[in-house]
Structure formats: structure tokens, C-alpha cells
Amino acid sequence: MRLSQLAHKRKNLPELAEIQTLEGDLTQQRDLLVAAQTEESDTTREQTKAEQDVDQVRQRAARDQQRLDSGAITSPKDLENLQKEIASLAKRQGDLEDVVLEVMERRESAQERVTELTGRVESVQAKVNDATGRRDAAWAEIDAEADTVRKERALTVADIPADLLKLYDRLREKQGGLGAARLYQRRCEGCRLELDITELNDVRSAPADKVVRCENCSRILVRTPDSGL
Structure with a gap:
């Protein structure tokens, strides 16, 4: 009878339900963290690409400006075309810099999300560890009592037909x-x-x-x- 009670108690410890709930929450928080980390990684690459585009436009505009300032181009038409290209590149650079700023904002938001979710995962994991420790301690106590009951039972039934x-x-x-x-x-x-x-x-x-x-x-x-x- 006592062994059956102990077995039932072992299977129905409140820590078991607690751990199951916490592990479900932990899985959800980890999934959210992975999504945030992926977004951070994507926006990092996107920012790098946007900054490279800005740099390329800036370098091209600098070269055109050097040509304009050198006086090597004397044709009015060529000068006009070069000036238009420099103005176009300036606008293009401004648009790309706006893109960089927008991507940086999204990256910073993703980084903040990663930091927040990392804290949540660590917090839930700590709760899982605590509940697991309490479960294991309860199991050890129950198993020790069950061993004692079995030994006592063995002595009791030794003389029973x-x-x-x-x-x-x-x-x-x-x-x-x-x-x-x-x-x-x-x-x-x-x-x-x-x-x-x-x-x-x-x-x-x-x-x-x-x-x-x-x-x-x-x-x-x-x-x-x-x-x-």
C-alpha cells in the first residue's frame, strides 16, 4: 500500500507540472530569441551593404569633382553633363544615407529585442533549474523511503507462507x-x-x-x- 502511495506521489509531484509549463514558456522565448537574433544578423548585413553603396557613390562623386576642378574638361556640354552627374550623385548619396539610418534603427531595435529576450530566457531557465532541483530532491526522498519500505517488507514477509x-x-x-x-x-x-x-x-x-x-x-x-x- 505504501509503495503504491509513494509511486503515485512520485508521478504527481507539483514540480512536474511546473516544469512542463516552464519548459513550454522556455521554448517559446527561445524561438522568439532566435527570430530576433536572425533579424539582428540580417539588418547587420543590410547595413553593411547600404554603407558600401554610400561609399561607392561618394567615391564616384569625389572623382567627378576632381575632374571638374582640374580644368581638363573645356567643352561646355561636357561640363554641364558632369555637373548634372555630380548633382545626381549627391541626391543618390543622400537617399542611400537615409537608407543606412533606417536600417540602423531597425538593427538597434533588433539588438534591444535580443537583449530583452536573452534576459527572459535566462530567467525562465533559472526557474526550470530551480524546479528541477526541487523535483530531484523530492524524488530522492521518495525513492529513499521506498527503499526503506521494501527492506522492511522483505523482513516482514520472510516468515509468511x-x-x-x-x-x-x-x-x-x-x-x-x-x-x-x-x-x-x-x-x-x-x-x-x-x-x-x-x-x-x-x-x-x-x-x-x-x-x-x-x-x-x-x-x-x-x-x-x-x-x-
């Missing part, structure tokens, strides 16, 4: 862990039903070493001075 022990084990398995019950005040404490007069007479007349059983639940009845016989 094999056929009686086999009957008890069969009834215990069939009756939810309780193969024998005390007969108290004419009532079986296994099924909680009172024995009728015929059953009581049979139990009264049975020798002390005879195995008597409850007619209602079939459990072995344990007779004591309080049985009411």
Missing part, C-alpha cells in the same frame, strides 16, 4: 494496492462495508491462523481486538 504472499500480491494488484484490510467494529476497512451476521459468525469461528477474506471485496481480513467479534 509463499502461497499467502502470492494471494496477497494478487489481491493488492487487483484492489488498487490494498490486498489486506483491517476488520474494525465488524466493518472491512477495505471496502468500508459491514459484514453481515453470517460472515461475522464464520470469522468468529475461524482459527486464528486461518486466512479469512471479505465477502464483498475479497481482501484478506486482519483480525484485531477491535474487530468487534
Whole structure:
């Protein structure tokens, strides 16, 4: 009976449900963190590419300006075209710099999100570790008690006939862990039903070493001075 109670307790520790809930939350937070890290990585590459584009336009504009300032170009038409290109490059550079700023803002937002979610993951993981530690401690305590019960049971059943022990084990398995019950005040404490007069007479007349059983639940009845016989 006690071993069954301990097994049930082991399977239904509140820490088990707590760990399951926390691990679900941990998985969700980790998924969000991975998404944020991916966004941070993507925006980092995007920012690098945008900055390279700005640099290329800036270098080209600088070269054109050098050509303009050198005086090597004397054709009015060529000068006009070069000036238009420099103006176009200036506008292009401004547009690209706006892109860089927009990407930088998104990258900073992603970095903040990564920092926040990293903290959440660490917090939930700490709770999982705490609950796991409490579960393991409870399991160790239950297992230690179960070992003690098994040792005590082994000593108790050492002198019990094999056929009686086999009957008890069969009834215990069939009756939810309780193969024998005390007969108290004419009532079986296994099924909680009172024995009728015929059953009581049979139990009264049975020798002390005879195995008597409850007619209602079939459990072995344990007779004591309080049985009411």
C-alpha cells in the first residue's frame, strides 16, 4: 500500500507540472530569441551593404569633382553633363544615407529585442533549474523511503507462507494496492462495508491462523481486538 502511495506521489509531484509549463514558456522565448537574433544578423548585413553603396557613390562623386576642378574638361556640354552627374550623385548619396539610418534603427531595435529576450530566457531557465532541483530532491526522498519500505517488507514477509504472499500480491494488484484490510467494529476497512451476521459468525469461528477474506471485496481480513467479534 505504501509503495503504491509513494509511486503515485512520485508521478504527481507539483514540480512536474511546473516544469512542463516552464519548459513550454522556455521554448517559446527561445524561438522568439532566435527570430530576433536572425533579424539582428540580417539588418547587420543590410547595413553593411547600404554603407558600401554610400561609399561607392561618394567615391564616384569625389572623382567627378576632381575632374571638374582640374580644368581638363573645356567643352561646355561636357561640363554641364558632369555637373548634372555630380548633382545626381549627391541626391543618390543622400537617399542611400537615409537608407543606412533606417536600417540602423531597425538593427538597434533588433539588438534591444535580443537583449530583452536573452534576459527572459535566462530567467525562465533559472526557474526550470530551480524546479528541477526541487523535483530531484523530492524524488530522492521518495525513492529513499521506498527503499526503506521494501527492506522492511522483505523482513516482514520472510516468515509468511509463499502461497499467502502470492494471494496477497494478487489481491493488492487487483484492489488498487490494498490486498489486506483491517476488520474494525465488524466493518472491512477495505471496502468500508459491514459484514453481515453470517460472515461475522464464520470469522468468529475461524482459527486464528486461518486466512479469512471479505465477502464483498475479497481482501484478506486482519483480525484485531477491535474487530468487534
